[in-house]
Amino acid sequence: MEKYQHQQFEAKWEKVFQDNGLYWAGESINKPKYYILDMFPYPSGSGLHVGHPKGYIASDIVARYRRMCGYDVLHPMGWDAFGLPAENYALENKIHPSIAVEHNIDIFKKQLSILGLSYDWRREIKTTDPNYYRWTQWIFLQFYNSFYDRKAGRARPISELAIPEGLSPKERRAFIDEHRLAYESNKPINWCPTCKTGLAKEDLEEGRCERCGSKVELKPLRQWVLRITEYADRLLDDLDLLSDWEDSIKDMQRAWIGRSRGANVAFIIKAGGKEIGNLAVFTTRPDTLFGCTYVAICPEQPILNELAPYIKNWSEVEHYIYEASQKTELDRTDLNKDKTGVRLEGCEAINPVTGQGVPIFVADYVLGNYGEGAIMAVPAHDDRDYLFAQKYSLPIIQVVLGPDDHLPYTGSGKLVNSHFLNGLEVEEAKKVIINWLVERGVGEETTNYRLEDWTFSRQRYWGEPIPMIHCPRCGTVPVPIDQLPVRLPMVDHYEPSGTGESPLITIKEWIHSTCPQCGGPAEREANTMPQWAGSSWYYLRYLDPHNDKCLVDHEIERHWSPVDLYVGGAEHATRHLIYARFWHKFLYDLGVVNYPEPFTKLRHVGLIIGEDGRKMSKRWGNIVNPDNMVAQFGADALRLYEMFMGPFDQSNEWHTSGLKGTRRFLDKIWSLKSKVTSEVNNLEVDSQVQRTISKVGADIEHFKFNTAISALMILVNKLSEQQTINRENYQKLLIILSPFAPYLTQELWSLLGNEGFISEQSWPTVDEKILQTELTTLVVQFNGKTRGVITLPINTSQQKIIDIIKQTPKLNKYWIDQAEPKKIIFLPNKLINFVF
RNA sequence: GCCGCGAUGGCGAAAUUGGUAGACGCAUCGGACUUAAAAUCCGACGAUAUUAAAACAUCAUGAGGGUUCGAGUCCCUCUCGCGGCACCA
Numbered sequence: 001m002e003k004y005q006h007q008q009f010e011a012k013w014e015k016v017f018q019d020n021g022l023y024w025a026g027e028s029i030n031k032p033k034y035y036i037l038d039m040f041p042y043p044s045g046s047g048l049h050v051g052h053p054k055g056y057i058a059s060d061i062v063a064r065y066r067r068m069c070g071y072d073v074l075h076p077m078g079w080d081a082f083g084l085p086a087e088n089y090a091l092e093n094k095i096h097p098s099i100a101v102e103h104n105i106d107i108f109k110k111q112l113s114i115l116g117l118s119y120d121w122r123r124e125i126k127t128t129d130p131n132y133y134r135w136t137q138w139i140f141l142q143f144y145n146s147f148y149d150r151k152a153g154r155a156r157p158i159s160e161l162a163i164p165e166g167l168s169p170k171e172r173r174a175f176i177d178e179h180r181l182a183y184e185s186n187k188p189i190n191w192c193p194t195c196k197t198g199l200a201k202e203d204l205e206e207g208r209c210e211r212c213g214s215k216v217e218l219k220p221l222r223q224w225v226l227r228i229t230e231y232a233d234r235l236l237d238d239l240d241l242l243s244d245w246e247d248s249i250k251d252m253q254r255a256w257i258g259r260s261r262g263a264n265v266a267f268i269i270k271a272g273g274k275e276i277g278n279l280a281v282f283t284t285r286p287d288t289l290f291g292c293t294y295v296a297i298c299p300e301q302p303i304l305n306e307l308a309p310y311i312k313n314w315s316e317v318e319h320y321i322y323e324a325s326q327k328t329e330l331d332r333t334d335l336n337k338d339k340t341g342v343r344l345e346g347c348e349a350i351n352p353v354t355g356q357g358v359p360i361f362v363a364d365y366v367l368g369n370y371g372e373g374a375i376m377a378v379p380a381h382d383d384r385d386y387l388f389a390q391k392y393s394l395p396i397i398q399v400v401l402g403p404d405d406h407l408p409y410t411g412s413g414k415l416v417n418s419h420f421l422n423g424l425e426v427e428e429a430k431k432v433i434i435n436w437l438v439e440r441g442v443g444e445e446t447t448n449y450r451l452e453d454w455t456f457s458r459q460r461y462w463g464e465p466i467p468m469i470h471c472p473r474c475g476t477v478p479v480p481i482d483q484l485p486v487r488l489p490m491v492d493h494y495e496p497s498g499t500g501e502s503p504l505i506t507i508k509e510w511i512h513s514t515c516p517q518c519g520g521p522a523e524r525e526a527n528t529m530p531q532w533a534g535s536s537w538y539y540l541r542y543l544d545p546h547n548d549k550c551l552v553d554h555e556i557e558r559h560w561s562p563v564d565l566y567v568g569g570a571e572h573a574t575r576h577l578i579y580a581r582f583w584h585k586f587l588y589d590l591g592v593v594n595y596p597e598p599f600t601k602l603r604h605v606g607l608i609i610g611e612d613g614r615k616m617s618k619r620w621g622n623i624v625n626p627d628n629m630v631a632q633f634g635a636d637a638l639r640l641y642e643m644f645m646g647p648f649d650q651s652n653e654w655h656t657s658g659l660k661g662t663r664r665f666l667d668k669i670w671s672l673k674s675k676v677t678s679e680v681n682n683l684e685v686d687s688q689v690q691r692t693i694s695k696v697g698a699d700i701e702h703f704k705f706n707t708a709i710s711a712l713m714i715l716v717n718k719l720s721e722q723q724t725i726n727r728e729n730y731q732k733l734l735i736i737l738s739p740f741a742p743y744l745t746q747e748l749w750s751l752l753g754n755e756g757f758i759s760e761q762s763w764p765t766v767d768e769k770i771l772q773t774e775l776t777t778l779v780v781q782f783n784g785k786t787r788g789v790i791t792l793p794i795n796t797s798q799q800k801i802i803d804i805i806k807q808t809p810k811l812n813k814y815w816i817d818q819a820e821p822k823k824i825i826f827l828p829n830k831l832i833n834f835v836f
Numbered sequence: 837g838c839c840g841c842g843a844u845g846g847c848g849a850a851a852u853u854g855g856u857a858g859a860c861g862c863a864u865c866g867g868a869c870u871u872a873a874a875a876u877c878c879g880a881c882g883a884u885a886u887u888a889a890a891a892c893a894u895c896a897u898g899a900g901g902g903u904u905c906g907a908g909u910c911c912c913u914c915u916c917g918c919g920g921c922a923c924c925a
Contacts, residue, residue: 252840256921260924283925285925339923369924370925384923449924450921574921644849652848652849671876707849712860779856824905830855
């Protein structure tokens with residue numbers, strides 16, 4: 001069989017397609033828009049392996065399909081080029097990151113361009129371009145200049161913040177700063193000693209740096225933080241708007257945000273019968289307040305300073321606090337570790353409902369960064385408190401009845417030993433007790449989140465400079481908008497200092513600046529933004545990439561937003577996808593964007609793993625380079641194979657032999673060309689063509705590319721059996737194959753003498769008349785067991801079918817003793833089942 | 837521990853969502869073509885029993901139970917694997 005030479009036309013057509021602007025979006029007025037977005041890559045030094053383009057191929061198929069269905073498709077690509085990996089790569093290879101990044105982008109772009117991806121390259125962006133990060137900085141300044149109005153449920157300009165009267169200028173300033181959505185904090189942060197930078201909670205994996213795997217340490221460091229927690233409720237509740245997101249991703253985000261509704265309860269602290277302080281604890285189970293037998297606070301609880309003079313065993317307590325501070329987060333939260341604590345001798349906490357005192361412990365199983373850093377312990381109804389109470393022989397009071405006597409019991413049930421709560425169900429008791437507490441001013445309904453504010457400073461060179469200035473007279477002052485971008489200086493030495501200071505601090509000519517307020521000498525903020533900053537809004541910049549007046553024109557944004565389809569890896573579920581939703585909602589509050597959610601439909605791509613079953617990595621030497629595969633088999637075959645491997649969202653092992661298979665399939669189509677005539681095919685073939693058009697279209701929309709390709713293969717097998725192939729049918733096959741194999745189908749399209757581009761053809765309409773066949777196969781069952789299949793004209797009546805079966809030798813033997821069946825189950829055109 | 841997903845031939849997988857289990861492809865085996873190989877074409881390909889061969893039959897979708905005329909699909913129990921969260925009170 002004749003084989004085609006992909007080398008002879010793939011590159012040729014790619015150039016023609018690009019030169020003709022086939023993939024330009026926004027060129028037609030009347031078509032409906034469709035925005036298809038890929039998660040833009042990080043141009044690393046090692047180039048692409050065959051796993052990377054899988055998602056790009058899928059979105060490209062949808063893009064091509066949508067164009068053929070009459071949509072004005074926006075399908076852009078760009079580069080997420082700031083961040084640690086680029087900088088580490090640059091340090092290792094002793095090339096400046098800006099040069100390394102340019103080089104890597106070149107390689108990536110070359111690798112992508114031979115795959116036939118239909119991007120509108122006029123819109124290419126990169127996050128390291130000052131004309132891009134200017135707007136990243138602009139957004140940061142908007143955060144700085146906004147506060148969150150909880151009543152209105154949105155961000156507002158900080159100038160509209162209601163400031164209490166009678167504050168001194170200093171207090172006024174502090175009050176305002178406390179409400180900014182970008183704020184400076186001195187709280188200890190997660191510090192990676194290897195990467196030498198602070199990290200956000202999202203950058204950790206089991207207490208280790210997600211990049212390098214080092215255990216992170218807590219380090220007190222001044223840093224910029226974004227108040228993402230103000231958006232927690234909207235980020236959570238609006239997930240319900242995203243009906244076309246996979247539930248697994250939504251569940252992951254829900255768990256990450258981790259909303260808990262409960263109450264803060266105030267305990268008065270007494271020593272020697274005297275009130276010496278007040279401690280709030282957070283609980284989701286205020287109903288169990290009568291079962292509280294001790295209170296535990298974390299070693300960082302500020303109240304310890306107040307209590308210190310009254311604590312009789314202070315040296316022991318102090319030692320415990322010190323020990324806890326020496327532990328890493330990973331060790332602190334190790335579930336297997338024994339619970340420890342030290343009782344604060346001489347102090348007691350008064351339970352507001354009973355008026356009785358309970359002991360207070362400092363215990364490092366209480367987390368400092370959640371709730372109030374203090375808990376009311378109810379050993380009977382909490383696993384951890386139970387273990388602790390047993391260890392320290394503390395009383396255990398059951399207040400909720402479980403199905404048996406087993407304690408601890410954390411389920412629901414009726415309240416006992418709880419005075420006015422007795423007999424109530426847990427949920428009811430919660431409401432009653434909260435009311436009781438609120439009325440007496442000793443408690444309030446409270447919601448807490450696992451989500452933490454976003455640590456936004458990195459003590460590294462390769463990131464967007466944070467556009468702030470520190471003035472010895474005016475304090476922290478934002479860089480005026482018209483002075484953006486604050487450019488990252490090109491320097492020879494950019495190694496991280498490791499001291500907690502950004503390497504930019506050493507670049508005196510850059511650091512020294514003037515205060516925009518007083519004009520006096522001042523210093524620039526030397527920290528840079530995290531890797532996730534640029535990617536939190538990039539999808540908006542594609543819409544209007546060259547605008548130098550605003551980040552995106554209002555009308556243009558209104559036209560293209562939101563993203564209709566977003567394709568990328570599931571590993572971004574709790575990082576990029578939460579950050580981007582957060583920024584988008586903030587921009588929505590500012591009026592920059594028109595929709596509350598950025599991405600309407602989200603699909604995640606499964607990994608391609610090595611032939612040895614391991615993740616593709618240099619370390620295992622199992623990397624397959626797409627360039628080699630394209631050289632050997634052609635881009636079309638590679639595209640087909642990656643889509644044919646299995647369900648799109650599933651991981652699959654790479655097998656080059658499978659790629660040979662899809663290439664064989666394309667060779668078959670090539671050789672069919674010699675059978676093409678004007679003679680008509682029979683109805684069966686025509687009908688099969690129609691069925692395939694219908695199935696392939698539906699499968700593309702549902703991301704079932706593997707079955708779409710299988711349907712195409714079945715059609716090709718059918719056509720191969722024919723002596724001649726009607727030209728019309730063959731061309732329809734080429735058209736519906738073209739989203740998968742754009743080069744080969746274009747070549748054949750042209751060889752058949754057609755003008756123009758196959759990608760500009762309309763998706764064939766399905767002819768319902770031809771689609772309907774006149775015959776149907778009916779399954780014949782006796783007592784539920786399939787005994788045969790008969791082919792019948794459609795809509796044959798039940799009685800007629802019974803007559804046929806009685807006359808069919810292979811089937812009538814099951815008609816037991818000529819008896820009448822007890823029951824007949826008849827599904828017209830599908831199945832008949834006789835129950836005897 | 838909690839939440840979610842999954843388990844189908846030698847392999848990747850299909851199955852109109854309760855109606856012919858294994859489509860399509862890979863690998864393998866046999867045949868054709870060839871001096872030969874590759875490529876290509878034709879054929880076989882879940883297991884078992886019976887048979888000269890086939891037809892037919894029985895069993896079979898991680899295990900065990902259940903619902904149903906009928907279960908890969910629905911329900912219950914369990915095993916294993918993957919992903920997420922995890923001392924979050």
